[in-house]
Amino acid sequence: MRNIYCLLSLLFIFPLKIHSAIDPEEPLAKLWRPVRRSIATLKSSFNEIKNLAYQIRPQDLSLFIDIRNNQIEVRYRNKRGNNVEFFAAIGKFNPIFVKANSSSTNCAPTSAPARNKRQSQILKRRNINSLLLCGDGIFNVDSNRGCSLGFYASDKSDENLNFIVTAGHCFDWTIENNPQLFYSRPWNENTGKRIGLMPKNPSNIYDYGLINITDNKGIITPSIRNTDHQYSELIIEGGRVLSSIGVHICKSGRTSHVNCAYVIGFGGIHVDTRSNILEDFIVADNSGIFDCKGDSGGPTYSYLEDLQKVTLNGIISGSIDTLSHIVPLDIILKEAGLDLIKVNSLIVNR
Ligand SMILES: *[C@@H]1O[C@H](CO)[C@@H](O)[C@H](O)[C@H]1NC(C)=O
Numbered sequence: 616m617r618n619i620y621c622l623l624s625l626l627f628i629f630p631l632k633i634h635s636a637i638d639p640e641e642p643l644a645k646l647w648r649p650v651r652r653s654i655a656t657l658k659s660s661f662n663e664i665k666n667l668a669y670q671i672r673p674q675d676l677s678l679f680i681d682i683r684n685n686q687i688e689v690r691y692r693n694k695r696g697n698n699v700e701f702f703a704a705i706g707k708f709n710p711i712f713v714k715a716n717s718s719s720t721n722c723a724p725t726s727a728p729a730r731n732k733r734q735s736q737i738l739k740r741r742n743i744n745s746l747l748l749c750g751d752g753i754f755n756v757d758s759n760r761g762c763s764l765g766f767y768a769s770d771k772s773d774e775n776l777n778f779i780v781t782a783g784h785c786f787d788w789t790i791e792n793n794p795q796l797f798y799s800r801p802w803n804e805n806t807g808k809r810i811g812l813m814p815k816n817p818s819n820i821y822d823y824g825l826i827n828i829t830d831n832k833g834i835i836t837p838s839i840r841n842t843d844h845q846y847s848e849l850i851i852e853g854g855r856v857l858s859s860i861g862v863h864i865c866k867s868g869r870t871s872h873v874n875c876a877y878v879i880g881f882g883g884i885h886v887d888t889r890s891n892i893l894e895d896f897i898v899a900d901n902s903g904i905f906d907c908k909g910d911s912g913g914p915t916y917s918y919l920e921d922l923q924k925v926t927l928n929g930i931i932s933g934s935i936d937t938l939s940h941i942v943p944l945d946i947i948l949k950e951a952g953l954d955l956i957k958v959n960s961l962i963v964n965r
């Protein structure tokens with residue numbers, strides 16, 4: 616009995632010993648792994664960098680915590696203007712500075728795989744071109760610029776008030792017009808119909824905007840356009856809060872249509888060319904060309920087990936070469952007091 620007891624305690628002690636043989640803080644650990652900074656340390660450094668961004672107002676760069684590499688990344692385009700002072704001020708937090716390549720990306724949509732031809736012919740008969748799906752194009756007539764439709768939503772306290780959610784910068788702040796008028800611009804078409812008006816978004820830290828379609832409810836379609844592929848319409852079953860690094864997400868947008876990427880960070884910040892600071896982005900790896908000009912506002916989603924059904928998790932804001940910025944769905948719904956219109960909530964009178 617005693618012998619067995621001894622054996623057992625050996626078994627328990629032995630693995631512990633192995634584990635503690637290489638202390639992560641020991642010099643030996645440095646040989647095969649960089650010194651780890653705790654998430655709490657990274658977060659507090661990140662907050663201080665953020666405060667400095669508000670004080671110094673750099674331009675045209677992104678900041679996020681790269682959990683995989685245990686560092687704060689600054690992705691910038693140039694070292695001009697206030698960027699000089701900003702970079703010097705944040706140096707003490709040891710971020711990694713990465714210069715963005717001025718990209719000449721190929722933003723043409725990927726073509727449909729040949730094996731799905733028969734299926735797409737069947738689906739074509741349903742004539743989805745007459746619908747305005749999430750991911751379809753929308754066009755700001757006042758500023759003459761295109762974006763993509765994110766999703767349909769209704770006011771939390773009055774479900775008869777309906778909106779299209781898209782990126783906030785689809786409202787042109789450089790012109791006086793308020794509200795601004797939007798028309799539809801379906802994929803591969805150059806004309807469309809009147810959709811509704813977008814007033815200037817009161818939130819200037821989250822990149823979303825609302826087009827009021829209360830007088831145009833007939834267009835509401837809680838599906839995502841995916842015309843190039845097997846299922847031309849992806850059904851929105853609901854929304855989801857993303858919280859894990861490495862998750863696979865996809866997007867639909869007018870310019871580059873449907874493609875997918877991996878989540879590499881949360882809480883990212885983007886400072887635009889006019890030093891406006893936008894916060895709380897999900898950051899995705901855009902090396903597979905996740906978004907292009909005109910895809911702004913398009914929905915991001917994850918497939919469910921049934922590949923024709925998806926859950927929504929945000930909208931595309933933009934990118935700085937290989938970093939894509941996504942506005943989280945939960946932030947938009949909470950900030951704007953909205954409910955997502957999904958497949959089962961379609962009780963609108965048409
Ligand atoms: C920019 O391009 C160079 C050369 O192609 C490449 O090595 C580098 O990783 C790129 N930088 C980024 C941030 O993608």
Ligand SMILES: *[C@@H]1O[C@H](CO)[C@@H](O)[C@H](O)[C@H]1NC(C)=O
Nearest residue numbers: 776777814825827828829830
């Ligand atoms: C949206 O439009 C409706 C109908 O024109 C109007 O009653 C409502 O006040 C508008 N809501 C917002 C938030 O603009």
